[in-house]
Amino acid sequence: MPEISSQLASLGWDSYFDEKFRQIAGDGAVPARVVADHGAEYVAHDGDKARRAVAGRRLRNDALTPPAVGDWVALMQREPLDVIHEVVERRTVFSRKVASRETREQILAANVDVAFVVAAATDVNPRRIERYLTMAWQSGAVPVVLLTKADITASPDELREELEQVSMGTPVIVTSSVTGEGIEDIARQLSRARTGVLLGPSGAGKSTLINRIVGADLMRTRPIHGSGEGRHVTSHRQLVQLPDGGMIIDTPGLREAQLWDGEDALGNLFVDIEELALRCRFSDCAHDSEPGCAIKSALADGRLEAARLQSYRKLQRELRAVAAKTDARIRIEERKKWRQIAMAGKASARP
Numbered sequence: 120m121p122e123i124s125s126q127l128a129s130l131g132w133d134s135y136f137d138e139k140f141r142q143i144a145g146d147g148a149v150p151a152r153v154v155a156d157h158g159a160e161y162v163a164h165d166g167d168k169a170r171r172a173v174a175g176r177r178l179r180n181d182a183l184t185p186p187a188v189g190d191w192v193a194l195m196q197r198e199p200l201d202v203i204h205e206v207v208e209r210r211t212v213f214s215r216k217v218a219s220r221e222t223r224e225q226i227l228a229a230n231v232d233v234a235f236v237v238a239a240a241t242d243v244n245p246r247r248i249e250r251y252l253t254m255a256w257q258s259g260a261v262p263v264v265l266l267t268k269a270d271i272t273a274s275p276d277e278l279r280e281e282l283e284q285v286s287m288g289t290p291v292i293v294t295s296s297v298t299g300e301g302i303e304d305i306a307r308q309l310s311r312a313r314t315g316v317l318l319g320p321s322g323a324g325k326s327t328l329i330n331r332i333v334g335a336d337l338m339r340t341r342p343i344h345g346s347g348e349g350r351h352v353t354s355h356r357q358l359v360q361l362p363d364g365g366m367i368i369d370t371p372g373l374r375e376a377q378l379w380d381g382e383d384a385l386g387n388l389f390v391d392i393e394e395l396a397l398r399c400r401f402s403d404c405a406h407d408s409e410p411g412c413a414i415k416s417a418l419a420d421g422r423l424e425a426a427r428l429q430s431y432r433k434l435q436r437e438l439r440a441v442a443a444k445t446d447a448r449i450r451i452e453e454r455k456k457w458r459q460i461a462m463a464g465k466a467s468a469r470p
Contacts, residue, residue, distance in 0.1 A: 126166030131230065131312050131366065136191045139208040148193035148204050153229075154358040156188050161203065163194055170194070172201040188356040188368055189229040189314060211259035213316055228316045228356065228368045233308050234260040235367075236289075237319030237328075238282065240272035245285045246430050251318050252286060252388050253434055260316070263290050263308060267324035270295040285427075287388055296324060296331040305332060309365025314358070316368040329359055329369055385438070389431045395423065 124132075130152045140150050154169060155162035163172045172194060174185055184206070186192055191207035213228040234255035238248055248264065255262035264286050269275040275293050282291045294301030305328075309315050317325040358368045385393075392414065396404065400411025406428075417423035 124166055129312055129360070129364070130164060130166060131314055132166070132191070135210060136207055136230075140191065140193065143205040143207065144193045145195070145204055148195055150207070151192055151194040151201075152358070153186050153188050153190045153192060153203075156186070156356050158355070160200070161186060163192060163201065163203065165194060170196070170201050171199075172203050175202045175204050178203060178206070184224065184226060187226040187229045188358050189231060189316075191230065213254065213258040213260065213318075215254060227318075227370055230314060231258060231260040231316045231368065232313040233315040234258055234262045235265050235305070235308075235315055235317050236262060236286075237265045237267055237317055237323040237325050239319075239323045240266055240268045240275060240278055242320070242323070243278050243281060245281065246426070247320070248282065248285050249388060249427075249430050250434065252289060253385060254318065256385075256388060262286075263292060265301070265305070265317075265319075265328070266291060266293045267328060268295065269293045269300055270297045287390055294328065296327045299331065302331055306361065306363055306365065309361060309367060310363075312364055312366070314366045314368065317370060325369055329367060332361055332367070333359065334362065385431065385434060389427075392423065392428060392431050 127150060132150065132152070136150070144150075149165055151163035151165040151170065151172075153161050154164050159173070161172045161174070162169050164170070175195070177183070178185060186203050186206050190209065192203045193205040193207065195202045195204045209229045211229070211231050212226055213231055213234065214224050214226050236248060236251040236255055238244070243266070252262055252264070264282050266275065266278055266282060272278065279291050279293055292301045292304045294305065296302075305315075317328070319325055356368060356370050358366050360366050395413045395417050396406070398413035399406070399409070401409055404412050404414075406412050406414040414423065414428065418425055418428065
C-alpha cells in the first residue's frame with residue numbers, strides 16, 4: 120500500500136483516508152481523488168496526474184451511491200479508461216434530495232472542510248441563506264457565508280449585519296472579485312490542504328470568485344447585467360487546486376435546494392428558536408394557543424421575526440418528511456432483498 124506522499128497530501132490525503140483506503144483497496148489499486156464529474160465519466164487525480172475514469176461495474180449495478188467530486192477512491196489503472204473500484208469512506212458529505220418526487224440522495228460534494236454559502240449583494244434572501252446553511256450543517260463541514268459583488272452595492276455593511284443575524288454566529292466574509300476584497304480571507308479558510316465548496320444560486324458570482332482566487336480565467340463565466348445579476352455557466356462539479364494550497368469545489372447553481380436527512384442541523388442555525396421553546400410553560404407546547412408560550416411572547420415583542428419562525432417550521436417539516444420516506448424506502452428494499460434470497464434458496468433446493 121502507498122505511503123502518504125507530499126503529492127497526495129496536497130490533495131487532502133491524510134491518516135484518516137489512508138486507514139480507510141487500506142480497508143477496501145484491492146490488489147493493484149491506488150488512491151486518487153475525484154476532481155471532476157462529467158456524468159458518465161470522471162477525472163481522478165492520483166497525486167501524479169489527472170486520469171480519466173469510469174465507475175466500476177459494482178458501483179453502477181449495486182444501487183450504491185456513485186462517486187462524487189471530492190471523494191477518495193480506489194483506482195484500478197486500465198486502458199483506455201481507469202476504473203473506480205471502491206469509494207473510500209467519506210469524512211463529510213454534502214447532500215440534497217434529488218430534484219424530483221423521488222426520495223433519493225444526491226451527493227453534491229464529499230470530504231469538504233468548509234462550506235461557503237454564497238449570496239450576491241444584489242440578491243440577499245434570508246430564507247434561502249437559512250436553507251443553504253442547514254445543508255452546510257448537515258454535511259459536517261464548517262459553514263461560512265460569503266457576500267459577493269460588494270463593489271456594486273452602497274451598503275455592504277448593512278448587508279453583512281443582516282447576514283450575521285440570519286446565520287447565528289456563522290462567519291460572514293464580504294468579497295468582491297473586482298476589488299479583491301475578502302479574497303485573502305477565503306484563502307486563509309483553505310490553508311493546509313483544506314477543501315471548500317461554493318454553494319449558492321445561479322449568478323451569485325461563484326465561478327468569478329474562483330477565477331480571482333486562482334488569478335486566471337479558469338472557470339467559464341458570462342458578463343453580468345447592469346443590475347449586477349449574472350448567469351452561471353458551470354455545468355458540472357469540479358475541484359480546483361489553489362496556488363497557495365487548499366482546494367475549492369465549484370457547483371452548478373441549484374434551482375432546487377431540497378434538504379436531505381438530518382434534522383439535528385436545525386439546532387445549529389435556529390438556536391434562538393430552540394432556546395425559546397425550552398422556556399415554554401409546557402414541554403409539548405405547539406406554540407399556537409398554549410398559555411405561557413415563550414415563542415409567542417417573543418413574536419409579540421419583536422424579539423423573533425414571524426418569517427424566521429415560518430422558515431424554521433418549513434425546514435423542520437421538510438426534513439421530517441424526508442426521514443419518514445427514507446425509512447419506508449429502506450424497509451421496502453430490505454423486504455425485497457430477503458424475498459429474493461428466499462426465492463433463490465427455494466430454487467437451489469429443487470431437484
